[in-house]
Amino acid sequence: MLASATGSLESSHELLDLCVAGSPAAWRGLHRRYHGTALSVLRRLGVPPSQLEDACQDVFVDVFHYLPRFRREADFRTWLYRICVSRARTARRRAKLAAMLGTLLPFAGSGGNETIEGGQASRQLARALDRLSEAERLVFVLFELEGLSGKEIADVIERPQATVFRRLHDARQHFRAALEEGSVT
Amino acid sequence: MSTEDPTFPPPLASADDATALLIQRALNEPPSGPSEEQSWARLEARGTKRPLRVWVPVGAVLAVAAGFWLWWARPNDDVVLTAEQLPQRVAEPEHPASSRPSDAPVVPSAAPLAPAKAPAPRSTASEDDTARCAKLAQSGHYDDAASCYGSIARGNSMAAELALYEKARILAKAQGKSQEALATLNEHTQRFPSGLLGSEVALTRIELLSQLGRRDEALRAIDQALGGTLGRERGGDLQVLRAELLAAQGDCAHALDAVAAAKTHGVHPSRVEAIERRCSGSGEQ
Numbered sequence: 001m002l003a004s005a006t007g008s009l010e011s012s013h014e015l016l017d018l019c020v021a022g023s024p025a026a027w028r029g030l031h032r033r034y035h036g037t038a039l040s041v042l043r044r045l046g047v048p049p050s051q052l053e054d055a056c057q058d059v060f061v062d063v064f065h066y067l068p069r070f071r072r073e074a075d076f077r078t079w080l081y082r083i084c085v086s087r088a089r090t091a092r093r094r095a096k097l098a099a100m101l102g103t104l105l106p107f108a109g110s111g112g113n114e115t116i117e118g119g120q121a122s123r124q125l126a127r128a129l130d131r132l133s134e135a136e137r138l139v140f141v142l143f144e145l146e147g148l149s150g151k152e153i154a155d156v157i158e159r160p161q162a163t164v165f166r167r168l169h170d171a172r173q174h175f176r177a178a179l180e181e182g183s184v185t
Numbered sequence: 186m187s188t189e190d191p192t193f194p195p196p197l198a199s200a201d202d203a204t205a206l207l208i209q210r211a212l213n214e215p216p217s218g219p220s221e222e223q224s225w226a227r228l229e230a231r232g233t234k235r236p237l238r239v240w241v242p243v244g245a246v247l248a249v250a251a252g253f254w255l256w257w258a259r260p261n262d263d264v265v266l267t268a269e270q271l272p273q274r275v276a277e278p279e280h281p282a283s284s285r286p287s288d289a290p291v292v293p294s295a296a297p298l299a300p301a302k303a304p305a306p307r308s309t310a311s312e313d314d315t316a317r318c319a320k321l322a323q324s325g326h327y328d329d330a331a332s333c334y335g336s337i338a339r340g341n342s343m344a345a346e347l348a349l350y351e352k353a354r355i356l357a358k359a360q361g362k363s364q365e366a367l368a369t370l371n372e373h374t375q376r377f378p379s380g381l382l383g384s385e386v387a388l389t390r391i392e393l394l395s396q397l398g399r400r401d402e403a404l405r406a407i408d409q410a411l412g413g414t415l416g417r418e419r420g421g422d423l424q425v426l427r428a429e430l431l432a433a434q435g436d437c438a439h440a441l442d443a444v445a446a447a448k449t450h451g452v453h454p455s456r457v458e459a460i461e462r463r464c465s466g467s468g469e470q
Binding site: 014015017018020021022023024025026028029031032033035036039040043049052053056057060061119120121122124125143144145147149150151161162165168172175176179 | 190191193194196197198203204207208210211212214215216217218219221224225227228231312313315316318319320342343344347348350351354381382384385
């Protein structure tokens with residue numbers, strides 16, 4: 001029965017095949033299934049709220065564009081994370097540039113500090129994540145919050161597992177230190 | 186140096202300390218940001234266009250600077266290139282673009298929303314059929330497209346589920362056959378109660394029921410939807426529709442309740458102004 005199979009790997013492949021075949025309903029289904037994942041990983045990777053929706057849309061435009069070329073050797077989720085990581089980086093850069101331009105040219109960008117969205121725990125978590133380096137944050141988010149394995153993270157960031165392990169170790173230390181500091185609580 | 190893969194520790198959230206508690210609480214909090222429905226609607230509207238955002242002023246400044254530099258650094262004498270001096274044509278790559286060796290996304294350019302032109306890596310009968318149906322719909326052969334999707338929709342696979350929804354959409358939106366579309370959606374609900382596109386089916390069904398004037402059924406469907414995923418995603422829109430239907434039935438008291446509920450979902454007051462006017466004008470019943 002399809003109802004029990006919609007989340008399985010097999011049905012994921014079928015969904016991807018139907019997307020590539022040009023079924024609008026399949027694209028709709030793909031977006032429905034992975035929108036939440038993309039949004040949460042972008043947010044946790046530090047994309048500011050004002051850029052979040054645009055970044056998420058960029059992720060799916062990339063997916064729609066490049067899916068026909070996607071070979072199924074890698075898991076789709078890993079591939080999606082890779083796009084998210086790339087788009088998060090672009091969005092953060094864009095936000096920095098907008099902030100810079102905002103101070104020089106008031107009409108060019110919003111600029112300024114943005115309020116972190118979400119509940120109390122999410123805000124506390126976000127502030128602690130902001131204290132990590134970009135590389136540490138990436139590994140920490142994928143391992144601790146997105147539940148990826150060391151091997152999957154190594155595939156996403158295209159580095160050996162030993163590197164992932166070391167970054168995770170450092171990230172945990174810095175994360176705990178950030179939580180212990182009064183500024184984070 | 187060891188080449189063995191390291192053994193990763195268990196995630197922090199699985200421990201029993203303050204850090205684990207914080208992570209667990211954060212993971213359980215409702216997500217912020219745009220809903221999936223809103224995001225899809227924007228994506229559909231946006232299509233292939235990428236917003237220019239802050240790159241417009243930056244690009245303009247760079248273009249002016251580059252133009253000035255080219256003018257300033259122009260050679261004094263006219264140079265005539267001979268055939269020998271022309272650059273050789275770049276050799277064609279061994280692999281066509283569609284078979285790039287890496288799965289990694291390349292630097293994105295303006296990307297079409299649904300290209301679906303490159304061949305699928307592993308094509309099966311249902312994918313070929315789906316591609317054929319999609320082409321028929323794109324070229325405006327709606328009757329053929331609907332029957333094409335209907336033939337795929339016979340099985341129990343995901344292709345069948347999606348094809349059944351696609352058939353209903355063509356019947357409703359392109360052909361205006363609301364009754365047939367409704368019957369197709371009812372079939373979808375029965376055959377795929379937990380299908381991938383359950384919310385879309387429920388929403389389209391509600392729209393069709395209200396278009397057809399079957400208000401009681403539409404109201405029942407809305408009440409049912411409000412308790413599920415669709416209610417969380419589109420609660421405001423559903424309440425507006427509910428208010429309209431109730432007001433049309435003359436049940437202003439409940440219509441105004443629905444208006445109030447819609448406003449708590451963040452619906453702009455202008456969307457429910459007409460209902461409020463209508464109900465306050467006629468007096469609550």
